[in-house]
Amino acid sequence: MNSDPLDIHTLPGHLIRRLHQISVAQFMERMAEEGTDLTPVQFSAMAAIHRHPGIDQASVAGLIAYDRATLGKVVDRLVEKGLVERRVSSADRRAREVSLTREGEALLERILPVVRAAQPGILSGLTKAERETFVALLQKAAIAANDLSRAPQRDLPSCQAVE
Numbered sequence: 592m593n594s595d596p597l598d599i600h601t602l603p604g605h606l607i608r609r610l611h612q613i614s615v616a617q618f619m620e621r622m623a624e625e626g627t628d629l630t631p632v633q634f635s636a637m638a639a640i641h642r643h644p645g646i647d648q649a650s651v652a653g654l655i656a657y658d659r660a661t662l663g664k665v666v667d668r669l670v671e672k673g674l675v676e677r678r679v680s681s682a683d684r685r686a687r688e689v690s691l692t693r694e695g696e697a698l699l700e701r702i703l704p705v706v707r708a709a710q711p712g713i714l715s716g717l718t719k720a721e722r723e724t725f726v727a728l729l730q731k732a733a734i735a736a737n738d739l740s741r742a743p744q745r746d747l748p749s750c751q752a753v754e
């Protein structure tokens with residue numbers, strides 16, 4: 592490893608940012624090919640909502656490690672696109688519950704294979720075994736540093752989970 596402290600190409604933060612850029616570019620290119628302008632965060636929100644229909648927006652934010660205010664804007668865009676519906680919670684009038692619309696379910700079903708197929712290309716310089724190891728290490732590092740984030744990932748309490 593290079594010992595030059597100014598060589599950003601040896602810094603994990605820089606390399607993670609570069610991979611994120613590559614990941615977003617690949618995602619957006621694939622979505623454009625599919626004729627949709629869905630963003631990676633919108634996809635993540637839709638996946639969480641699909642797994643937990645009727646979930647409240649704050650819990651979606653926790654599941655995908657996104658701050659609540661920004662997630663509200665993401666849901667606004669999904670509602671405008673006709674992919675998500677939002678309603679006031681009967682249990683807590685301050686909370687907003689979200690579910691995918693038929694159009695949202697159909698889009699998610701159509702693009703999920705596309706998203707899955709794009710994943711190996713993000714790490715194209717690695718063998719399949721190296722990709723599996725790398726993803727396992729990324730998961731381990733993300734879990735270990737979770738509480739250092741401004742928007743840590745939070746799982747649903749078991750009583751809230753809806754499958």
